[in-house]
Amino acid sequence: MGLGGISVWQLLIILLIVVMLFGTKRLKNLGSDLGDAIKGFRKSVNAADEDKPAEEAKAQNQQVPNQQGTVINGEARKVEDPVKKD
DSSP states (O other): OOBTTBOHHHHHHHHHHHHHHHOHHHHHHHHHHHHHHHHHHHHHHHHHHHHHHHHHHHHTTOOOBOTTSOBOOOOOOOOOOOOOOO
16 A cells, blocks of 8 residues: 555556656756745845844844844934924
8 A cells, every 4th residue: 555545556647747847957846946935035034033032132122233233212202293384
């Protein structure tokens, strides 16, 4: 028995049909494209995990160092419209 009731011979026949339909070059390109997509996904997930502590500190209104290592303190205020003189 193979995977889910499919024997090894049936899997080989399916593989042979796929190779005949698409060709080895197209399957190779598909595999490399899939691998590149997975690497990019992992890289973005790791980058998001590294940025998480900074985002949590901002949410707690703590001081967060910028890229150069200095801390920028600030406060946001609403700016009112200037009074127009006639």
